[in-house]
Amino acid sequence: MKYKAIALPALMAATALAGCKSGDPEPPMAPYANVYKATYATEATDTMAQLFSAAGKKLEGGTAPFVSTYDDVANKDKSEAGDPTPVKVEKTANGYSFEVAGEKVSFTDADLQGNGDYYETSALNSNNQMRTMASVAALNGKTKEALESGTSSMVPLNYYMRYKPGADAATADDSGGVAGYAIVGLETKPTALPSTGKATYQGRGRIEARAKSYDYDTDTWRVRYIGDATMEADFGAKTVSGSIAVDEHRAQVGGNNTTTDVSGQGAVVMFKPGQIVQNGFTSELEGNAALNTMIQNDGLGQVEAEAYGRFYGKDGGQIGAVIAGESATHDISGVVFGDRQ
Numbered sequence: 001m002k003y004k005a006i007a008l009p010a011l012m013a014a015t016a017l018a019g020c021k022s023g024d025p026e027p028p029m030a031p032y033a034n035v036y037k038a039t040y041a042t043e044a045t046d047t048m049a050q051l052f053s054a055a056g057k058k059l060e061g062g063t064a065p066f067v068s069t070y071d072d073v074a075n076k077d078k079s080e081a082g083d084p085t086p087v088k089v090e091k092t093a094n095g096y097s098f099e100v101a102g103e104k105v106s107f108t109d110a111d112l113q114g115n116g117d118y119y120e121t122s123a124l125n126s127n128n129q130m131r132t133m134a135s136v137a138a139l140n141g142k143t144k145e146a147l148e149s150g151t152s153s154m155v156p157l158n159y160y161m162r163y164k165p166g167a168d169a170a171t172a173d174d175s176g177g178v179a180g181y182a183i184v185g186l187e188t189k190p191t192a193l194p195s196t197g198k199a200t201y202q203g204r205g206r207i208e209a210r211a212k213s214y215d216y217d218t219d220t221w222r223v224r225y226i227g228d229a230t231m232e233a234d235f236g237a238k239t240v241s242g243s244i245a246v247d248e249h250r251a252q253v254g255g256n257n258t259t260t261d262v263s264g265q266g267a268v269v270m271f272k273p274g275q276i277v278q279n280g281f282t283s284e285l286e287g288n289a290a291l292n293t294m295i296q297n298d299g300l301g302q303v304e305a306e307a308y309g310r311f312y313g314k315d316g317g318q319i320g321a322v323i324a325g326e327s328a329t330h331d332i333s334g335v336v337f338g339d340r341q
Helices: 143-147 289-297
Strands: 058-063 066-071 076-081 085-092 095-100 103-108 118-124 130-138 154-162 177-187 198-211 220-234 239-253 256-261 268-277 280-287 304-312 318-326 330-340
Touching: 076 330, 085 103, 085 177, 095 118, 095 130, 095 154, 095 177, 103 118, 103 130, 103 154, 118 143, 130 143, 154 318, 154 330, 177 304, 177 318, 177 330, 198 239, 198 318, 220 268, 220 289, 220 330, 239 280, 239 289, 268 289, 280 289, 280 318, 304 330
Parallel strands: none
Antiparallel strands: 058 085, 058 177, 066 076, 066 177, 085 095, 095 103, 118 130, 130 154, 154 177, 198 220, 198 330, 220 239, 239 256, 239 268, 268 280, 280 304, 304 318, 318 330
C-alpha cells in the first residue's frame, strides 16, 4: 500500500508577501506559513538558549492535531483530525507556557516528570482518579534541556491537552483532548538557505495512527512507527527526500503500551522528492513492502499522508517536518527531524 498525498489547502494557501509589487504574481508560501508566525535565526540568536534567554520570549510552530471526544450514542471514544493550528511556547519566570487549539497551560520545574523527560500536570476527577491534564515532551532530549539547548535551533514536540468544547475550562472529568506533534524553532531565512549543493540530515522520525472510533479499554486505539531518519536536501534542484527506517512498533490498548523491536523487518517510510518553497518543503509519503505489511496487520488500510517541513538555524543546519494524513479508519500524525552531517 502507498502513502498518497492528500489535499490540505489550508496549509498551502498562496497569499501575497510583503514587498510584492502590484501586478506581480503572488509567490508561493512555505507549508504552514499562513498558520503561524515564524521566528528566524540570526547571527546573534541561533540557538534555543539564546532565544529563551528571559521570561516573555515566545516562539510559534504549526501542527495538525488529533481531536478526541466521547461519542455518547455509540458509547465509544472518537478521534478526528483537527484543522491546522499554531503551537505557541513562551518562557515564563519559572518554566514555560504551552498553547495549542485555544488551550493553554503553564508548566514549572515541579511539573517535570520522568527524570526531566517531559512536563505533565494532573488532577483528580470526581471519582478520585488521577487524570493527566496536559503533557509536553521534546523528542530530541529531555524537555527543559532541549528548550534551553545551546547547540540546537529547534525542538520537535509531542503534546496532549485535555479540553472541553466551548468556553469552559476543562476538568479531569472531561474526556476530550487535543494531541499531536509540532516543531518550534528558529527557522532559516529563505534568503539564507543555500542555493547550490546538497546536504544530508540524520535524526529520528515517528508516525502515529489513531483509530477514528474505538473502545479505549479493549481496542488498539493507537499505533506508532518509530525509527532513524535520513533526509536529503538538493539545494540546486530545490528538492527534499528521505526515509525513516522503522525499528520500533508501539501498540496501545487503554493505558497499556506494548513496544516491539522491529528493526529486523526492514520496514521503511519513504519521503518522495518534494519541492523546496521559500524555507520549507512538502513531501508525499509512501511505504515499502515490509511497512505496508505492518500497517495492514495493524488494520490501517490505505493510508494517505504528507510531510510539511522547514529548515532551521541561520544556515539550514537542521531540518524538521510535521506529518498529517488519514485512512478510512485512522487519522495520521507524526514528525521527522535531523541535523546536517
